[in-house]
Amino acid sequence: MKAKLISCIICLLLIGIPAKPADRSTALPILEIVKAVTKKVIKAIDLRIQKLQNKTIWLQNAQKKVENVLSKLKLDEISDWTKKQKDLYQGYYEELAKVKSIITYYQRIKDITRKQTRLVEEYERAWNLFKQDSHFKESEIQYMELVYSGILEESVKNIDQIFLILDSFSTQMSDLKRLEIINNAADQIDSNYDDLTLFNQQNVILSLQRAKTEAEVKQVKQFYGIP
Template sequence: MKKVVFCFLLMVVIGSVHAQSHEAQQLLLNWEKLSQFKKILQNMYDGYKILHKGYTTIKDISEGNFSLHKTFLDRLLEVSPIVKKYKRVSDIIRYQIMIVNEYKKAFKQFKDEGSFSPDEIEYMGKVYANLLQKSSESLDELLMVITAGELRMSDDERLGAIDRIYSSIEEQAAFLKEFNSDTGLLALQRRAERAETDLSKRLYSLPK
């Protein structure tokens, strides 16, 4: 009987040890996951701070609060003078500002003038949103290239990346210009058609 009781107690102890061991392992795994997650969040936060600083600068530039050289080049660029003085860096930023300003102005005009249906306005919104997403991605990439410590690149590699970003955002600006021009022409045609229709109605409604 004592032997049975001893065996039972031994099993309970062993089971308890295994349970505690499992809990300890699970706790360790959870701690490791938490540590990894905290690291991911920190990396995301660091990236956000860099991008937020860049976007804030873009907003300041677009509103004329600061000079381009002082706010963007001096504060963000800590790479070599060759990259720092590369003209296309400022050209890319100017394109980004132009895209945002031109899109806002044109989209407001198209929505207010009454020449387009709700479905057409919704389509325009999607086109503009897609364009803004692409231009923002170009700016993100530029910030990564010109911010010291973000990417391990030689000066030639950085300049090549800047050239590629410049070509991309230049195409985006050209697309925006063409899209706004075509849409504006369509609006003009529709206004002319409405005016002609209104004139015909007035003429036919005159007493004979």
């Protein structure tokens, strides 16, 4: 449902944008969508991790109580006590292992979302510089805008996958399937990030190639923070 909603918002937004020359002073419209949804994901994950960590503390305390009782019993009493209490306390151990496993999943998802955030930050940094670079024509800026829009739209699909994973913890999805989705989302965001950085590097190289003097080359390097 969330995936369809995000996709509909993007479609409506893009349909409503009239075709016109690139405005070097503005950011891509889809950027705010990506930022807002990414922020929502991070907040949701943080809240879930906090709740699970609190639950972990409670379960660990219960586990310690069991271990304290065992330590006070004699060896012959432990066997008899264990038989009686095994079913009662087994749930604590199983639940604790389950909670720790889910926290690991959430931490992995959070890492993927942080990579998404770095992608947005890298886009903003590069795009703001390219729009100020006089070595690029308006038609080239428009082309960059199309490429960046495509990369950002693809990154939204990764967020759709993350929402699917988050929802999976309330369904009967297997750990194997959940891990498959997580790995797929991680691979996709890595690919998007690599595409973005490669495109940025190619544009910087092009700007350097168009510099006509050594002084201008030095100026371009300083502009883009190249040593």
